[in-house]
Amino acid sequence: MQKVGVIGTGNFGLALANLLSINREVLIHARREEIAEKINTTREHKGQVISEKVVAISDFEEITRECKLIFPIVPSSNFKEMLVQLRPFLTPEHILIHGTKGLHIESDINVVExxxxxxxxxxxxxxxxxxxxxxxxxIAGPNLAKELSDKQVGGTVVASRYNDVITEGKKALHSSIFRVYGSNEVMGVEIASVLKNYIAIAAGMLEGLGYGDNSKALLITRGMAEMIFFGKAFGADEKAFMGLAGIGDLMATCNSKLSRNFRVGYFLAQGKKPEEILADLNEVAEGIKTIKVVHLLRHYKFNSPLADALHKVIYEDWDIEKGLSYVMNLPVRDDTDFFNTNA
Amino acid sequence: MSSRKSIEKPLPSVVENIEEWPIYVTYKNKEEFLNKVKKHVLQHSSWLNKEPDTLRNELKKILYQEKIRLTKTPWKSDDPKEKLFWSGIKKQIRNQKPIENRGDTQEVDEAILNEILDYYTDKMVANFKPSTFKFTQKALPFVYSRLINSFPRILSKIFSSVDKLYDRMKITGDIDHIRKLQEMGTVVIVPTHYSNLDSPTIGLSLNNLGLSAFTYGAGINLFTIKTLSKFMHNLGAYKVDRRRKHRLYIETLKAYSTVALTENVNSLFYPGGSRSKTGKLEEKLKLGLLGTVIDAQRINLVENGGKKIFIIPVTLNYHYVLEAKKLIESHLKNMGKENYLEDENTNSFGLIKRTYKVITSNPGMTVSFAPAMDVFGNRVDENGESFCKIGNKVEVADYFKLNGEIERNVQRDSQYTQILGERILEEFRENTVVLSSNLVAFVAFQIIRKRFSQFSVFEILSLPKDETTISELEFKNVMERIKDRLIKLDKEHKILLSEDIDLNPQELMTAGIQKVGSSHPKYVLKNKKGEISTQSMKLLYYYHNKLTGYGLEEYV
Incomplete structure (x- = not known):
């Protein structure tokens, strides 16, 4: 059986490689040769024990030659650079299933209005x-890397316009500890997995301020509504938001201190500055960038009160309590307004 | 990669001997061809056998739908013996009622299915007669060129008229490349569709390119006059009955097209389905028959040594479309509703008469061949090799492979068809030729629209004449701005400009106004003492629509 490839040795990439190794032999691509060597010799990286069936390499040509099914799991900011290096070796026979929960922006978001x-x-x-x-x-869903690497039972969704991509994804990944569901709603699944990041920041803030479960449930529900509004403006179908990548991922990340985005919100509420937190995390928190992106897209006139408030707090120096009060004092809409055609 | 040029005179055939043409070989062995078509339908008919009684239920559905069609929408072109055929089928179904076990009529049902398939394919199949083709080949340019020139001129200069043909009918594209591809594989032409004149125009253009004849589906409503019907039949037209919407018929039609393609027969589809009712470039395509190119390419890889299928979008650009008024009125009337324009009244004689009238008064047209692509929309080079959008060489086989094997996958292929459809639309946009008439219509309508920016299209179309008059000065100012933008788009390869556009503003305006919809009873545009006006806002809207979708509005 053919080997499966993973590109990226972040927490999620490593956890995914371990899950894939239950069914297949896996090649994992590390940008730096010494990391590949470390993985192969010590069988350990970033606190995760790496399966014997996972071999680390740092050669793009090799991974495309050996694997026709590849999972790129690279932060959105490095994704294009990775593709440019990979593409000379890619052909239409390859299937790529990415697990990156971010957006690629063609302009400099710190400059454009x-x-x-x-x-x-x-x-x-x-x-x-x-x-x-x-x-x-x-691939998206409630997939906190730490829990995956601890081999806890879980599930995910593989979305593609192509049923054979879904089938191949399932064949490679489905196991007795990991359920893989399919969906043709790629756009919805991608948008959901991107937007939930900033909802998780808001959840962390609530936790940091000492709010309880009612508050968080309100946030999660209205967070999902906001994700749907945005998704619809992007041309996505609302269905995906009700699945694992939407409500599923929201429940996990908004309730878990393992989530980077959640931690960002939590520390912000504790009075830390965003720069400080990001430096401490030493990892990417896609949610911070997403807030800015949503803000710069607001002229498409979708309803995004949470993103608006978070932008004020993170980029305009508002106090978190003031941001919360801003959201709480907005006019109230119908409970399930996201089902409305013109929502 | 592309080098566009215009044809000055008809080119010799790429394959000289007609009897070697795949269309001739295929239709000569009709029985073998139809057997392959039927086999293809049955091979992929798992939908007919999902449940033990699915086939029986499908047969009943077919019978019911055929009965409805015969009684509710009978056409003159219908075969008088058809009622008898379906009565026979009905009897057979009735006589074989399931008695105890479900599915116990399977054998009989399969025989009935085969009978229906025989009937469909027999009605559908085209023919190709070299004598008819040669006659048309000789006669059409003469007829066409005589028609295309004005009448008194024809009478005085009958024999010089062929030479003048190319003054009125421009055929442009990378002609050498297309001819070369014909030697390497199967050519599929996908034109834009504005008028009933499209078929003779494209037929003549393809002949002038020296390509082997094309097979194409033609609505059965075009087969009402016996002589013309026979003529079309013998030139490779297979009959399509758009009233038949059940799956077996659609699958038979698709199988027909697929097998013809795998037999290397050049094919032509109008991917827009029917004529554009708004005068706009196609915005959405009907992907049914188009999808057969993907399946045929896969079959070619497995069975025919990988022979390649090349797709060439073509845009037809007219100054004048005779049916414009009827089309735009039908569109406006049906806006917001399902608006299929019933074509039954378009009998063949009417078509000839109307085509004749269009051509006699036509100030010209441009047939623009886009660069060739493979069935996935990748550009192909002179050797027929495919190159994806980022310039990497790609193999078509790779698109069909899963775990190293070429596989049939209907769902995957439907996605590929969408990709191809999007690429065709892109090529349509980029290979549209801006004629002076398109430009002036766009300028005039947009000036009026801006003047009444708060009005709906309907309100604008009913404005009184004095509200829609434009001064020559205002007209020229806007025209220059739009022209500048068009030149930029042309440089970016996003549109093509006709030679007219190079004229100075005065000449350009005059030429455009003179040519736009030149033979409608009501004038589309007129310049009287520096005041530009229209007698028909609807027609102006129709001709203006051609240039929408290029973001030109903001330069008005």
Whole structure:
């Protein structure tokens, strides 16, 4: 049986490689040769024990030659650079299922005053734009890397326009500890997995301020509504938001101190500055960037009170309590307004 | 990669001997061809056998739908013996009622299915007669060129008229490349569709390119006059009955197209389905028949040594569309509703008469061939090799492979068809030729629209004449801005400009106004003492629509 590839040796990439190794032999690509060597010799990286069936390499040509099914798990900020190096070796026979919960922005978000739709690409859109690969999918869901690496039972969704991508993803990943569901709603799944990051920041803030479960449930429910509003403006179907990548991932990340984004919110509420927190985390918290992106897209007139409030807190120096009060004093809409056609 | 040029005179056939043309070989062995079509339908008919009684239920559905069609929408072109055929089928179904076990009529049902398939394919199949083709080949340019020139001129200069043909009918594209691809594989032409004149125009253009004849589906409503019907039949037209919507018929039609393609027969589809009712470039395609190119390419990889299928979008660009008024009125009337324009009244004689009228008064047209692509929308080079959008060489086989094997997968292929459809639309946009008439119509309508920016399209279309008059000065100012933008788009390869556009503002305006919809009873645009006006806002809207979708509005 053919080997499966993983690109990226972050927490999620490593955990995914371990899960894949239950069914297949796995090649994992590390940017730096010494990391590949470390994985192969010590069988340990970033606190995770690495399966014997996982071999680390640092050669893009080799991974594309050995594996036709590849999971790129690289932060959105490095994704394009990775694709540019990988693409000379990719062909339309390859299937790429990415697990990156972020957006690629074609402009500098620190300079522009607003973004146009065509400047904002999901990772699958970026793959289609930058490579000759057509069979693209994404993997998303409540997949906190730490729990995955502890071999706790869990599940995920593989979304693609192509049923054979979903089937191949399932065959490679489904096991007695990990259930893999399928969906054709790629855009919805990608948007959900991106937007939940900033909802998790808000959840962390509530926790940091000492609020309880009622408050968090309100946040999660209205957070999902906000994700749907945005998704619809992007052309996504609302269905995906009700699944593992939407409500599933929201429940996990908004309740877990393992979530980077949650921790960002939590520390902000404790009075730390964003720069300080990000430096301490030493990891990417996609939610911070997403808040800015949503802010720059607001001219598309979707309803995004949480992103607006978070932007004020993180980028305009508002006090968190003031941000919360801003959201709480907005006019109240219908409970399930996200089902409305024109919502 | 591409080098566009215009044809000055008809080119010799790429394959000289007609009897070597795949269309001739295929239709000569009709029985073998139809057997392959039927086999293809049955091979992929798992939908007919999902449950033990699915086939029986499907047969009943077919019978019911055929009965409804015969009684509710009978056409003159219908075969008078058809009622008898379906009565026979009905009897057979009735006589074989399931008695005890479900599915105990399977054998009989399969025989009935085969009978229906025989009937469909027999009605559908085209023919190709070299004598008819040669006659058309000789006669059409003469007829066409005589028609295309004005009448008195024809009478005085009958024999010089062929030479003048190319003054009125421009055929442009990377002609050498297309001819070369014909030697390497199967060519599929996908044109835009504005008018009933499209088929003779494209037929003549393809002949002038020297390509082997094309097979194409034609609505059965076009087969009402016996002589013309026979003529079309013998030129490779297979019959399509758009009233038949049940799956077996659709699958048979698709199988027909797929097998013809795998037999290397050049094919033509109008991917827009029917004529554009708004005058706009196609915005959405009907992907049914188009999808057969993907399946045929896969079959070619497995069975025919990988012979490649090349897709060439073509845009037809007219100054004048005779049916414009009927089309736009039908569109406006049906806006917001399902608006299929019933074509039954378009009998063949009417078509000839109307085509004749269009051509006699036509100030010209441009047929623009886009660069060739493979069935996935990748550009192909002179050797027929595919290159994806980022310039990497790609193998078409790779698109069909899963775990190293080429596989049939209908769901995957439907996604590929969408990709191809999007690429065709892109090529349509980029290979549209801006004629002076398109430009002036766009300018005039947009000036009026801006003047009444708070009005809906309907309100604008009913404005009184004095509200829609434009001064020459205002007109030229806007025209220059739009022209500048168009030149930029042309440089970015996002549109093509006709030679007219190079004229100085005065000449350009005059030429455009003179040519736009030149033979409608009501004038589309007129310049009287520096005041530009229209007698038909609807027609102006129709001709203006051609240039929408390029973001030109903001330069008005």
């Amino acid at each position: 607003e973004l146009q739709r065509h400047e904002v690409l999901t990772m699958s859109e970026l793959i289609l734009k930058e490579t000759s690969v057509v069979r693209v999918g994404c």
